[in-house]
Amino acid sequence: MTLLRHTSPNEVERSALTVNPAKTCQPIGAMYAALGIHNCLPHSHGSQGCCSYHRSTLTRHYKEPVMAATSSFTEGTAVFGGQANLFQAIETIFSTYKPDVIAVHTTCLSETIGDDLTQIIAKALEEGKIPPGKTVIHANTPSYVGSHVSGFANMVKGMVHYLAEPSAQRLRAINLIPGWVEPSDMRELKRICSMMGVDVIVFPDTSGVLDTPHTGRFTMFPSGGVTVGTLQQTGKSQKTLALGPSASGPAAAMLETKCKVPGEIIELPIGMRATDRMIETLRRTAMVDVPKALDDERGRLADVISDMHQYFYHKRVALWGDPDQLVSLTEFLCDLDMFPVYVLTGTPCKDFDDRISAAMRGRVPNPKIRQGSCADMFLMHQWIKQESVDLLIGNTYGKYIARDENIPFLRYGFPIMDRVGHSYFPTVGYTGGLRLLEKMLDVLLDHKDRNCTEETFELVM
Numbered sequence: 001m002t003l004l005r006h007t008s009p010n011e012v013e014r015s016a017l018t019v020n021p022a023k024t025c026q027p028i029g030a031m032y033a034a035l036g037i038h039n040c041l042p043h044s045h046g047s048q049g050c051c052s053y054h055r056s057t058l059t060r061h062y063k064e065p066v067m068a069a070t071s072s073f074t075e076g077t078a079v080f081g082g083q084a085n086l087f088q089a090i091e092t093i094f095s096t097y098k099p100d101v102i103a104v105h106t107t108c109l110s111e112t113i114g115d116d117l118t119q120i121i122a123k124a125l126e127e128g129k130i131p132p133g134k135t136v137i138h139a140n141t142p143s144y145v146g147s148h149v150s151g152f153a154n155m156v157k158g159m160v161h162y163l164a165e166p167s168a169q170r171l172r173a174i175n176l177i178p179g180w181v182e183p184s185d186m187r188e189l190k191r192i193c194s195m196m197g198v199d200v201i202v203f204p205d206t207s208g209v210l211d212t213p214h215t216g217r218f219t220m221f222p223s224g225g226v227t228v229g230t231l232q233q234t235g236k237s238q239k240t241l242a243l244g245p246s247a248s249g250p251a252a253a254m255l256e257t258k259c260k261v262p263g264e265i266i267e268l269p270i271g272m273r274a275t276d277r278m279i280e281t282l283r284r285t286a287m288v289d290v291p292k293a294l295d296d297e298r299g300r301l302a303d304v305i306s307d308m309h310q311y312f313y314h315k316r317v318a319l320w321g322d323p324d325q326l327v328s329l330t331e332f333l334c335d336l337d338m339f340p341v342y343v344l345t346g347t348p349c350k351d352f353d354d355r356i357s358a359a360m361r362g363r364v365p366n367p368k369i370r371q372g373s374c375a376d377m378f379l380m381h382q383w384i385k386q387e388s389v390d391l392l393i394g395n396t397y398g399k400y401i402a403r404d405e406n407i408p409f410l411r412y413g414f415p416i417m418d419r420v421g422h423s424y425f426p427t428v429g430y431t432g433g434l435r436l437l438e439k440m441l442d443v444l445l446d447h448k449d450r451n452c453t454e455e456t457f458e459l460v461m
């Protein structure tokens with residue numbers, strides 16, 4: 001924190017140095033996605049340290065125990081490869097913990113050694129190490145490229161690769177790939193679909209896994225998650241709706257290639273306009289009507305926007321996080337007449353600038369948009385030193401800047417390690433939009449109450 005006080009506003013061109021990254025590592029995303037399969041044990045093919053870090057990061061964010069196994073690499077494994085360790089792990093996990101699925105993801109070390117997971121899993125099957133009716137799937141997640149978002153996308157694609165079954169038969173169901181959102185958001189998406197009478201297969205689905213009720217009893221595998229049988233059915237669905245090109249696009253593309261299920265990729269339904277697009281796509285695909293109850297939710301969101309517009313108007317906002325979330329958030333903030341002037345993601349994303357610019361539609365004066373490994377929290381702080389903002393929106397790591405610069409701060413994204421609520425209250429859909437408005441107003445108005453002069457202190461706002 002003390003060091004942050006010395007952040008200079010003078011930017012220096014960097015190509016090989018990241019200071020306080022605005023992303024986490026690939027396997028964390030793969031582990032999170034794998035937890036969205038019912039009765040699945042994520043498995044980290046690497047050393048124990050990686051697995052501990054990934055589990056603890058998820059536990060700190062969700063405040064839930066996160067079960068995962070590791071190949072426990074040693075110096076010998078680093079020289080001779082990890083096949084023997086993975087064979088041993090597969091046998092031990094199936095005989096001791098009895099999951100339906102083991103979802104293996106690689107790490108920097110196993111990727112550098114060059115372990116071929118496709119071949120190792122095929123050999124395990126051939127040698128009878130995988131019991132009948134059980135499955136091992138995998139995703140390659142070397143963390144020296146990509147981020148937790150690509151790790152998530154790779155594991156969801158792995159689900160399709162291993163489990164979706166091609167079929168000439170077409171069912172009414174729509175595959176809904178929710179992207180990297182909270183368990184609460186996945187629950188909300190299912191609620192919206194059920195209100196509309198749309199039959200959906202949501203995968204992965206971490207609701208009921210990472211937001212479980214306290215019962216006093218330990219359960220190795222919580223009741224939530226999409227089942228293997230349901231994942232197999234995704235190859236028969238009439239369509240795939242992928243929310244968020246970065247996190248869900250690759251799985252939708254694979255479903256189209258492998259099972260000929262046509263896919264449509266739209267931005268995450270965060271904010272009114274993006275939610276409208278999702279509802280319209282669902283309505284059109286399933287040929288259903290939008291129920292009045294959903295219309296009313298939209299109306300309540302519109303009501304709060306118009307009631308409190310003066311507190312949003314032309315507020316300068318700095319945002320960091322995951323590409324899919326940032327695109328929809330940017331559009332929502334612009335629709336509120338706010339100015340998201342700084343938008344940055346550590347996740348490499350080639351079309352990020354174009355997507356953010358499209359969301360802004362020329363409504364923000366002189367925005368700064370950056371992606372990739374050098375788009376980090378240090379750069380964000382430098383921009384803020386150059387010209388400050390009225391609001392910060394991003395993960396927990398922004399609290400240092402918020403304190404240093406005395407700027408209102410709304411925690412959003414991953415990871416949030418110092419607050420709760422994100423896993424229980426959605427931010428997608430119209431009610432999610434309402435919650436975002438409430439949280440923004442809370443921090444903005446609290447700041448105003450604390451810092452305004454006595455003459456401008458208001459009781460009614």
Ligand code: SF4
Pocket residue numbers: 025026027046049050053106107108109143144
């Ligand atoms: S960056 Fe690589 S070595 Fe570090 S925790 Fe992630 S996978 Fe392991």
